[in-house]
Amino acid sequence: MSARPMRWFWFSSPHTFFPLAGSIARICALAAAVLCVAGLYVGLFVAPTDAQQGEAYRIIFIHVPAAWMSMFLYVVMAFWAAMGLAFNTRLSGMMASALAPTGALFTFIALWTGSLWGKPTWGTWWVWDARLTSELILLFLYFGFMALKAAIEEPRRADRASGVLALVGVVNVPIIYYSVKWWNTLHQGASVSFTKAPSMAATMLVGMLLMALAFWMYSIAVALTRVRCMIREEER
Amino acid sequence: MARALDAARSLVRRDLLLALRRKSDVGTALLFFVIVASLFPLGVGAEPNLLHAIGPGVIWVAALLSSMLSLSRLFADDHADGTLEQMLLGAAPLGVVVAAKAAAHWLVSGLPLVLIAPLLAIQYDLSASLIAVLTLSLLLGTPVLSMIGAIGAALTLGLRGGGVLLALLVLPLYVPVLVMGAGSVDMAAAGLGAQSQLLLLAAMLIVSLAFAPWAIAAALRISIE
Amino acid sequence: MLEAIDLECERGGRALFRGLCFELAAGELLRLAGPNGSGKTSLLRVLCGLLAPVAGEVRWKDEPIRALREDYARELVYVGHAPAVKDDLTAAENLEIACRLAGNPASRAEALAALDLMGLARHDVPVRKLSQGQRRRAALARLALSGAAPLWLLDEPFAALDSAASEVLERLIARHAGAGGAVVYTTHHEVGLAASLVIEL
Numbered sequence: 001m002s003a004r005p006m007r008w009f010w011f012s013s014p015h016t017f018f019p020l021a022g023s024i025a026r027i028c029a030l031a032a033a034v035l036c037v038a039g040l041y042v043g044l045f046v047a048p049t050d051a052q053q054g055e056a057y058r059i060i061f062i063h064v065p066a067a068w069m070s071m072f073l074y075v076v077m078a079f080w081a082a083m084g085l086a087f088n089t090r091l092s093g094m095m096a097s098a099l100a101p102t103g104a105l106f107t108f109i110a111l112w113t114g115s116l117w118g119k120p121t122w123g124t125w126w127v128w129d130a131r132l133t134s135e136l137i138l139l140f141l142y143f144g145f146m147a148l149k150a151a152i153e154e155p156r157r158a159d160r161a162s163g164v165l166a167l168v169g170v171v172n173v174p175i176i177y178y179s180v181k182w183w184n185t186l187h188q189g190a191s192v193s194f195t196k197a198p199s200m201a202a203t204m205l206v207g208m209l210l211m212a213l214a215f216w217m218y219s220i221a222v223a224l225t226r227v228r229c230m231i232r233e234e235e236r
Numbered sequence: 237m238a239r240a241l242d243a244a245r246s247l248v249r250r251d252l253l254l255a256l257r258r259k260s261d262v263g264t265a266l267l268f269f270v271i272v273a274s275l276f277p278l279g280v281g282a283e284p285n286l287l288h289a290i291g292p293g294v295i296w297v298a299a300l301l302s303s304m305l306s307l308s309r310l311f312a313d314d315h316a317d318g319t320l321e322q323m324l325l326g327a328a329p330l331g332v333v334v335a336a337k338a339a340a341h342w343l344v345s346g347l348p349l350v351l352i353a354p355l356l357a358i359q360y361d362l363s364a365s366l367i368a369v370l371t372l373s374l375l376l377g378t379p380v381l382s383m384i385g386a387i388g389a390a391l392t393l394g395l396r397g398g399g400v401l402l403a404l405l406v407l408p409l410y411v412p413v414l415v416m417g418a419g420s421v422d423m424a425a426a427g428l429g430a431q432s433q434l435l436l437l438a439a440m441l442i443v444s445l446a447f448a449p450w451a452i453a454a455a456l457r458i459s460i461e
Numbered sequence: 462m463l464e465a466i467d468l469e470c471e472r473g474g475r476a477l478f479r480g481l482c483f484e485l486a487a488g489e490l491l492r493l494a495g496p497n498g499s500g501k502t503s504l505l506r507v508l509c510g511l512l513a514p515v516a517g518e519v520r521w522k523d524e525p526i527r528a529l530r531e532d533y534a535r536e537l538v539y540v541g542h543a544p545a546v547k548d549d550l551t552a553a554e555n556l557e558i559a560c561r562l563a564g565n566p567a568s569r570a571e572a573l574a575a576l577d578l579m580g581l582a583r584h585d586v587p588v589r590k591l592s593q594g595q596r597r598r599a600a601l602a603r604l605a606l607s608g609a610a611p612l613w614l615l616d617e618p619f620a621a622l623d624s625a626a627s628e629v630l631e632r633l634i635a636r637h638a639g640a641g642g643a644v645v646y647t648t649h650h651e652v653g654l655a656a657s658l659v660i661e662l
Contacts, residue, residue, distance in 0.1 A: 085454075133411065140408035147404055151395045154473070160458045161391050165405060168387055168451050172408075239564040240531075246561040250547070257549040257587075318543025321511060325534045327564025461512050 012089045014231040021231075025224040032217035039210030047203045056120045059113050060204070065212035067110035070138060071173050073103035073219060077145075078170040081163030090234075091227070093159025096166060097149055098226035102219050104142035111135055134172060141169040155234075240328035244336040247323070251340030261309075265302045265345050266352065272298040273356045284361055291360025292370055292421035296414055298356075299349045299374055300381060304406065306345045307385040308392070308399045310337060311456065315393055324460065330453040335445075338386040338452070339379075346378035362421075369424045369434070373417040376437040383448035384409045390455035413440060462487055462643055463508070463612060467517035470503050477503055478662055481517070485643050487611070490634070490654060493647040495662035501647045502542065504662065505616050508645060509539045521612075535564055537612040544600035548589040552576055552599040555588060559603050567606045575605035580626055594621045601626075604633050613637060615646040627652065 011017045043061035050057040077099040084092035114132065115125050126132065145162050152158035255262050276294045277287055314320035323333045353374050357367045388406035392398045420433035468481040477500030485491050493501045506512040508519055510526050510533060519526045526533045546555040553572050560567040567575075576584045579598040588596060601618060613634070619627050631653050634644050646654075 133415070137408045137411050140404070144405040144408060147401055148391060151392070151397060151401055157458055157461060161455065164387075164451060164455045164458065165391060168409065242566065243562050243564060246558055250550075250558050253554075254547060254549050316543075317547065318541055318545035319547060321509075321539070321541060322545050322559060322562060324511060325509060325537065325539055326562040327531065327535055328562075329531055 012087075012091050014091050014094070014234065017091055018228060018231050021224040021228050025221045025228070028217040028224070029221040032214050032221055035210055035214035035217060039207055039214050042203060042210060043207035047207050048201060053121055056117065059117045061207050061211050063110060063113040063117060064208050065215050066106045066113065067135065068212055069215045069219060070103055070107035070110050070135065072216075073099050073106065074138060074142070074166075074173055075170060077103060078166045081159075081166040084159050085163045085167075090156070090159070093155070093163065094227050094230045095223065096159070096163060097146075098223040098230065099219070100142055100146050100149075101226075102222050104139060104146070106215065106219075107135060107139040107142060111139065137172055141165075141172060145169070240332055243326055243328040244332045247328075247333060247336040248340045248343070251337065252343060255340075255344045261306065262344055262348070265306050266348050268305060269298050269302040269349050270352065270356065272301060274359065277359065287360045288362065288425075291357060291362050292366070292425075293418040294360070295353055295356055295370065296374070296377075296418040299346075299353070299378060300410055300414055302349065303345050303378060303381045304385060304403060304410075306341065307389045307406070308402050310341055310386055310389040311393050311459075312389075312398070315460075320456075321460065324456070330456065331449040334386060334390070334452040334456060335449040338382045338448070341386065342379050342382040346382055350374045350378060366421055366424055369430045370421045373420045373430075373434060373437060376434065376441050377413050377417040380413050380437070380440050380444045381410060383444040383452075384413075386452045387448060387455055390452050390459060393456070393459040413437070416440070462522055463645075464520040464523070465508070465517070466520065468504070468507060468514045468519070469516035470500055470507055470512070470514050472500070472503060476515075479516075481660070483658060483660060485645070485658065487641045487643055488638050489643055489657040490638055491643070491645040491658045491660065492654075492656035493645065493660050493662060499662040501662055502616055505539070505541075505614050505645065505647065509537065509614055510534065511539075536610055537614060538563070538604065538607045538610045539614045539616075540600060540603070540618055541616045544596045546588045546596060546599055549587055551586060552581055552584040552588055552591070552602070555599060556602055556606070560606055563607075563610070565607065565609055571606060572602075575602040578602070578605050579629060594623060594626070597621045598626055601630060601633075604630075604637075608637065608640065608642070611642045613642060613644040613646075615644065617647055617649070619648050619650050619652055 011020060039061065043058060047058070047061075049055060077096045080092045080096040080099070083089065084096060111132070114135075118127070119125050145166055148165055149158045149162040152161055273295050276290065280286060280290065311320060314323065323337075324330060326333060328336075350371060353371055354367050357370055362370065385402075385406050388402045388409075391405065392402045395401060416433045416437050420430040420437065423433055424430040463485040465481055465483050469479045470477045481504070483491065493504060495501055503512060507514045510519075510530075513527075521529060521533050521536065524533075545559070546552070547558075550558070553569065553576060556572040556575060557567060557569065560572070573584060576599065579602045581595060581598045581602065583591065583595070584599075588599060591599065597618075597620070601622075604613065604615075607613070615634075618630060622630065627650075634646070634654060638644055
């Protein structure tokens with residue numbers, strides 16, 4: 001029995017993970033606060049006024065990072081669900097449950113800020129195009145995940161059942177991401193991509209990325225704190 | 237292999253036989269479909285243009301809801317009298333068994349809807365070509381609904397509040413099917429041709445036939461423990 | 462043939478049993494004893510492969526049953542608490558379907574013969590109309606057609622049976638063991654079977 005496999009699973013025991021989670025959570029919380037201040041500063045004061053939309057566009061610094069987080073967190077949640085199903089570790093299930101409320105929150109923020117942005121720019125609070133509809137479906141998927149987990153009393157069955165649900169729903173995420181490419185919709189096309197140069201001013205991009213990082217650090221901090229609470233509850 | 241297919245075939249036949257002996261269950265879902273689709277003109281007013289526009293969507297939503305009505309019983313009846321465990325211990329792999337159950341569900345709760353839909357479409361004054369597109373979209377879409385719904389039924393097996401929870405889990409996954417299905421008729425009505433939507437529905441059908449049995453089997457094993 | 466290694470099972474957070482080991486050879490009978498709630502049904506379900514144990518494994522002919530899946534399921538017959546019959550079908554139809562599902566199709570004549578053996582005369586009425594004891598007989602009739610499956614796992618098979626039916630069942634089990642099969646059963650009654658192995662939970 002070599003030492004290498006042991007090390008991978010060393011932190012999969014809730015007991016050993018508890019202190020590590022605490023330190024990571026503290027660091028990420030601090031990073032989140034700093035990045036958030038920096039991002040908001042860049043977004044609200046440094047980035048120039050948009051030629052077409054004026055000042056209303058600044059909500060993009062919350063809206064886009066929140067939308068990115070909503071999809072990213074779902075994929076991470078599905079990843080932990082898959083780990084839990086494959087290796088039958090209790091901690092993976094806890095990670096997935098811890099991420100769900102935060103993911104749902106960001107989905108809601110994305111939808112709400114999008115709505116606030118849509119009113120002055122498109123003239124409507126809501127439109128049923130592909131991207132908005134699939135983001136709404138994502139919110140319901142998060143709710144379904146949390147509802148299923150809450151409905152099952154036995155923790156192991158709850159983890160595994162909601163894990164299967166999360167994996168079935170993960171198909172939705174690429175649909176959201178690529179929906180603006182596949183269908184002509186009212187929602188604007190992707191301005192930021194990994195392959196091409198961005199089609200927006202550099203400072204706007206910096207602001208968005210800072211906020212995205214801030215949200216990411218926040219998610220890690222909050223999720224790990226939740227996991228610590230769950231570990232504590234189980235130990236009682 | 238032959239035994240597995242034989243077992244699957246006898247399972248489908250068994251479910252059909254049970255449905256025949258319990259005609260009231262089948263009738264209820266069908267009646268629900270007809271009632272819901274007939275309620276809308278009463279609710280929104282009988283203006284022909286309006287009905288013409290909402291018809292395909294209403295029929296699709298009604299089909300979706302009535303298909304969902306019978307889902308909670310898909311595995312629950314078998315679980316209660318112990319036959320579900322025998323299916324897990326049978327000669328056929330669980331994926332084949334659940335596919336057979338979902339297929340029987342479609343034959344009992346989906347296919348009748350497809351056959352009755354043209355009559356309901358007449359209530360909404362849809363032209364013959366639109367009725368054809370609607371029926372085809374339902375024919376392609378309702379099996380997908382049965383497959384996806386079976387995942388939800390397997391996950392919520394034996395849980396309190398099962399019916400509502402099942403709806404919450406399954407409806408978000410139904411939305412793409414609904415959008416494509418109703419959208420195909422809308423496209424045809426606009427003269428743009430329904431091929432893309434129908435092809436996407438066919439793709440969804442193939443993907444769900446390929447992957448859903450695995451998910452249903454996994455969910456069932458988890459619920460049975 | 463059947464081997465249990467270090468089985469551990471829990472229910473509702475409580476450990477039912479730990480470190481359970483036994484070996485069952487062909488022709489042997491294993492009786493599980495213990496009060497209600499001691500884990501007899503859970504152990505049977507672990508042996509079937511329906512329930513995954515928290516620790517340990519079950520081996521059939523030296524292969525872990527988790528790897529064997531359907532191949533293992535084909536070699537066993539499990540009769541649980543619930544009679545596993547559909548209320549709306551007749552006893553004969555239920556029996557035929559059960560055998561088909563298990564991959565061991567039986568003809569109508571064989572099914573009727575099995576039902577007669579178990580003393581069930583009314584085999585063309587829906588099971589809904591039968592009494593509890595008659596339902597049990599309908600469920601157990603499957604054993605008469607399951608000689609090909611070496612392993613029988615029976616959970617409280619003698620419950621709700623009168624003495625005549627119990628004797629028939631005892632004879633079936635003894636004959637199966639004599640032919641080289643293995644039977645694991647639980648019972649609260651005194652039965653005329655000499656168990657080779659008894660496990661107290």
